[in-house]
Amino acid sequence: MIKVSNISYIINGKKILDNISFEVKREKSLIVVGANGAGKSTLLKILSGFCRDFNGEYLLFGRNVKRFTPLQLSRIISYIPQIYSITFEMDVFDFLLFSRFPHRGFFRNYSKNDIEKVHNISEKLGVNIFLKRKLNTLSGGELQKVMIASSLVQESEIILLDEPVTFLDPSSQIEIYNLLKELKEGGKTLIVVSHDLNIFSFFNGDVLGLKDGKSAFYVKKGDSEDLKYNLEKIFDVKFFKIERNNRVFFNFDV
Amino acid sequence: MKKFILFIISLSVIILSLIYSSKGISIPHFGDKIFLYIRLPRTFLAFFIGAGLTLCGAIYQMIFRNPLATPYTLGIAQGASFGAVLGILLSLNNFFFIFSGVVWFSFLGALFTLLLIFFIVYLKKSFSPYVLLLSGVAVSFFFSALILFLEYLSDFTRGFQIIRWLMGSLGTVGYKDVLLIFIFLFPISIFLYFLSDHIFIMTLGDELASNRGLNVKRIRMAIFVITSLLIGSFVAVCGPIGFVGLIVPHIVRIIFGNNLRKNFFTLILFGGTFLLLCDIFARNIIFPAEIPIGVVTSLLGGPFFLWVLFSFKGANKL
Numbered sequence: 146m147i148k149v150s151n152i153s154y155i156i157n158g159k160k161i162l163d164n165i166s167f168e169v170k171r172e173k174s175l176i177v178v179g180a181n182g183a184g185k186s187t188l189l190k191i192l193s194g195f196c197r198d199f200n201g202e203y204l205l206f207g208r209n210v211k212r213f214t215p216l217q218l219s220r221i222i223s224y225i226p227q228i229y230s231i232t233f234e235m236d237v238f239d240f241l242l243f244s245r246f247p248h249r250g251f252f253r254n255y256s257k258n259d260i261e262k263v264h265n266i267s268e269k270l271g272v273n274i275f276l277k278r279k280l281n282t283l284s285g286g287e288l289q290k291v292m293i294a295s296s297l298v299q300e301s302e303i304i305l306l307d308e309p310v311t312f313l314d315p316s317s318q319i320e321i322y323n324l325l326k327e328l329k330e331g332g333k334t335l336i337v338v339s340h341d342l343n344i345f346s347f348f349n350g351d352v353l354g355l356k357d358g359k360s361a362f363y364v365k366k367g368d369s370e371d372l373k374y375n376l377e378k379i380f381d382v383k384f385f386k387i388e389r390n391n392r393v394f395f396n397f398d399v
Numbered sequence: 400m401k402k403f404i405l406f407i408i409s410l411s412v413i414i415l416s417l418i419y420s421s422k423g424i425s426i427p428h429f430g431d432k433i434f435l436y437i438r439l440p441r442t443f444l445a446f447f448i449g450a451g452l453t454l455c456g457a458i459y460q461m462i463f464r465n466p467l468a469t470p471y472t473l474g475i476a477q478g479a480s481f482g483a484v485l486g487i488l489l490s491l492n493n494f495f496f497i498f499s500g501v502v503w504f505s506f507l508g509a510l511f512t513l514l515l516i517f518f519i520v521y522l523k524k525s526f527s528p529y530v531l532l533l534s535g536v537a538v539s540f541f542f543s544a545l546i547l548f549l550e551y552l553s554d555f556t557r558g559f560q561i562i563r564w565l566m567g568s569l570g571t572v573g574y575k576d577v578l579l580i581f582i583f584l585f586p587i588s589i590f591l592y593f594l595s596d597h598i599f600i601m602t603l604g605d606e607l608a609s610n611r612g613l614n615v616k617r618i619r620m621a622i623f624v625i626t627s628l629l630i631g632s633f634v635a636v637c638g639p640i641g642f643v644g645l646i647v648p649h650i651v652r653i654i655f656g657n658n659l660r661k662n663f664f665t666l667i668l669f670g671g672t673f674l675l676l677c678d679i680f681a682r683n684i685i686f687p688a689e690i691p692i693g694v695v696t697s698l699l700g701g702p703f704f705l706w707v708l709f710s711f712k713g714a715n716k717l
Binding site: 190193194195224234235239240243 | 593596599600602603604605606607609610611612613614615656657658
């Protein structure tokens with residue numbers, strides 16, 4: 146579904162990404178980890194089709210991504226950026242409705258079906274209580290839920306998330322992780338960028354590690370020993386591992 | 400409900416503008432030349448210009464994600480003013496092909512500025528709002544300096560004429576100015592109406608807008624070009640009338656919310672009514688003299704904006 150080979154990205158002579166290759170199959174997920182500045186967010190921007198001046202090949206359903214228009218891409222991929230970058234005031238309802246934009250004709254207004262969809266999904270995710278509020282008045286957890294709702298309204302197969310739980314309190318983190326799990330079970334393909342260690346315990350998937358723009362490791366789903374070894378290598382921190390309820394938690398000691 | 404009240408108010412202001420004169424209220428009779436060739440076209444002109452400036456101001460504030468953006472931010476108005484000042488200095492008050500040389504020079508100045516900004520953007524190879532905004536500001540300061548220089552070089556009468564021109568004026572005789580503005584305003588506002596959702600989505604930032612399926616660069620470019628033509632025509636006919644494009648969009652946003660598609664006609668109605676009301680004051684308050692319209696818009700609009708800011712509920716989250 147997504148096949149990336151030898152992607153490099155250079156800004157002002159500095160290599161942000163260097164020769165990254167990986168593949169994500171349909172309904173599988175990928176977690177991208179790495180220290181701050183490792184190029185994770187840039188990778189996500191390239192995957193979303195926003196940055197197009199990269200070197201290398203990025204095939205989406207076997208077709209070069211540069212040959213998709215933004216409109217075609219938006220029907221396949223939805224991208225959720227880091228939430229603190231949203232500052233403009235806009236009604237939550239309008240924001241969710243705009244996710245139907247890719248499915249709307251140029252001269253048409255939104256149909257009844259579009260509006261219904263917004264209401265259904267916001268009810269399902271519990272964001273219907275703040276449909277009338279403005280985006281910039283929401284808390285971090287609420288905003289993240291609205292963002293996830295918007296990607297559901299957009300009905301794209303692939304969802305890209307940039308640091309979905311950073312800056313959230315534990316209860317919001319749990320809510321978001323549960324939502325992501327539901328999305329995955331619902332057949333979406335997720336690519337999540339995160340340096341939150343809990344992600345490996347709540348969320349199963351292959352893990353790609355980035356260090357200084359280079360691909361440091363690729364660990365298949367479930368191989369926790371290998372993951373621990375590699376995580377220690379890229380973060381340069383000793384981790385300890387706790388196994389509980391058949392799940393593996395990582396943490397570090399100061 | 401709010402929109403209905405606005406509609407009633409603007410209807411009454413239009414009627415007031417048509418029937419009110421220094422001699423008091425008089426019902427115009429057919430064949431009244433002052434009514435037909437001066438007051439009626441002037442009412443149209445004020446309404447169109449106010450509507451267009453407000454619309455462009457709101458759109459610029461959205462696509463540049465900057466509450467201080469105005470229709471004149473990109474330097475189009477300064478370029479057009481420079482053209483007009485050059486025209487005044489060269490005494491091009493004669494009419495070439497319907498309009499006076501000053502109007503033509505002004506419009507050419509606007510087109511030249513548009514090309515200049517395109518050239519800068521092309522050199523920089525970036526079409527981000529910041530590049531556009533900053534190069535616009537640089538260009539507008541450049542032209543302002545040139546205008547000051549020309550003013551300094553000019554003799555007393557021309558200098559006075561230049562200053563009066565730069566204050567803006569809605570004085571018009573007959574319908575050619577109105578027609579010119581209408582020819583630009585009507586198709587462009589229809590086009591902008593169909594782009595209104597695109598523009599509103601672009602306030603979310605380029606990444607999110609692009610992920611909603613917008614070709615962000617192309618839309619920004621299209622909007623930039625067509626609004627520049629509109630603003631160029633406004634400045635060519637009426638001079639740079641300030642304040643309307645900056646504050647009226649904010650007033651509309653505070654009272655009616657910021658959904659561009661829903662408030663499109665509200666912006667037009669509010670902007671047109673506002674400038675019309677200002678014009679009624681400008682031409683009647685110290686009759687027989689006329690206060691320049693640019694002075695009135697700021698004098699009336701400033702306190703009005705503060706009143707809206709303090710008395711409407713949604714305003715505290717500005």
